[in-house]
Amino acid sequence: MKKKFLGLAAAGAMLLTLAGCAGGGTSAGSSEGPKAADQLVVGFSQVGSESGWRTANTTDIQAAFKDAGIELKFSDAQQKQENQIKAIRSYIQQGVDVIAFSPVVETGWDAVLNEAKAANIPVVLTDRAVDSADDSLYESFLGSDFVEEGKKAGEWVLEEYKDSTEPVKIIQLEGTTGAAPAIDRAEGFADAIKGDDKFEVVASQTGDFTRAGGKQVTEALLKSNPDANLIYAHNDDMALGAIEAIEAAGLKPGVDIKIVSVDAVKDGMQALADGKINFIVECSPLLGKQLVDIVNQINEGETPEKRIITEETTFTKDQAAEALPTRQY
Numbered sequence: 001m002k003k004k005f006l007g008l009a010a011a012g013a014m015l016l017t018l019a020g021c022a023g024g025g026t027s028a029g030s031s032e033g034p035k036a037a038d039q040l041v042v043g044f045s046q047v048g049s050e051s052g053w054r055t056a057n058t059t060d061i062q063a064a065f066k067d068a069g070i071e072l073k074f075s076d077a078q079q080k081q082e083n084q085i086k087a088i089r090s091y092i093q094q095g096v097d098v099i100a101f102s103p104v105v106e107t108g109w110d111a112v113l114n115e116a117k118a119a120n121i122p123v124v125l126t127d128r129a130v131d132s133a134d135d136s137l138y139e140s141f142l143g144s145d146f147v148e149e150g151k152k153a154g155e156w157v158l159e160e161y162k163d164s165t166e167p168v169k170i171i172q173l174e175g176t177t178g179a180a181p182a183i184d185r186a187e188g189f190a191d192a193i194k195g196d197d198k199f200e201v202v203a204s205q206t207g208d209f210t211r212a213g214g215k216q217v218t219e220a221l222l223k224s225n226p227d228a229n230l231i232y233a234h235n236d237d238m239a240l241g242a243i244e245a246i247e248a249a250g251l252k253p254g255v256d257i258k259i260v261s262v263d264a265v266k267d268g269m270q271a272l273a274d275g276k277i278n279f280i281v282e283c284s285p286l287l288g289k290q291l292v293d294i295v296n297q298i299n300e301g302e303t304p305e306k307r308i309i310t311e312e313t314t315f316t317k318d319q320a321a322e323a324l325p326t327r328q329y
């Protein structure tokens with residue numbers, strides 16, 4: 001796809017060339033090319049502020065664009081797809097150079113992405129994927145491999161219970177229904193544990209990636225499943241909510257009920273170091289610099305990689321204690 005701002009630059013160059021032919025004094029062949037950083041405008045639509053991860057992601061993206069001297073128009077969709085669609089339409093109307101967004105759910109984006117394409121505005125997906133058959137609707141997708149994250153959580157569970165002959169009853173706290181990380185983390189985890197029938201997911205419900213949701217769902221599910229052994233939370237915030245619910249039920253999180261979660265934000269890492277969470281799979285929110293790089297590549301007329309996967313690790317209790325003093329988020 002011809003990028004909008006190169007398209008405009010090319011149109012400008014044509015005008016200059018015509019002016020040169022007409023003897024207007026401008027040298028022919030000048031100035032098709034990238035815009036200066038301070039001429040670039042990027043519109044970013046964020047999911048919301050549902051978790052510590054999301055707050056860190058917003059802060060990092062805003063800081064990276066400020067450092068790069070590129071204007072970032074920012075909107076918070078408050079976890080609603082219709083708000084994101086509105087924001088994207090508004091960025092199209094404003095004629096921004098690039099639109100970036102982290103889709104709250106996977107489906108339902110083709111119409112608005114086709115509108116961006118028709119307006120020649122390149123789109124970059126950050127953090128979460130869209131479920132579209134047409135991958136020409138976006139330039140690049142930068143973010144984690146959520147299936148892999150779920151798999152790592154499941155592999156830890158396999159190892160943790162390798163010597164146990166008893167059934168292991170698992171409660172799963174799902175992320176936002178229809179969101180890529182909720183779908184993929186459930187899939188990776190299920191795949192990892194499926195070979196051994198001692199593992200049983202006895203209940204699985206959404207806590208919407210929030211601490212309040214994690215607490216509320218855990219309270220209810222512990223009542224219907226008092227013999228649960230383990231909670232698999234799709235993010236740290238829900239795990240932190242689950243800790244409150246477990247303690248309120250007079251049990252010890254990390255001991256009576258083990259917890260594995262995803263993200264590795266500071267509060268989650270502290271709970272891991274304190275022995276209240278047993279294992280965390282990292283999901284890095286620090287996507288700002290890479291997003292700036294992608295915007296710069298598009299500006300230069302280069303084709304960014306279609307899929308850029310974030311590098312991530314996992315943490316045990318000791319590793320969390322070691323990492324905490326220098327943890328950025």
Ligand code: AHR
Nearest residue numbers: 051053127181209235283
């Ligand atoms: O899309 C990434 C997920 O969204 C994070 O794991 C979660 O904390 C956030 O809300």
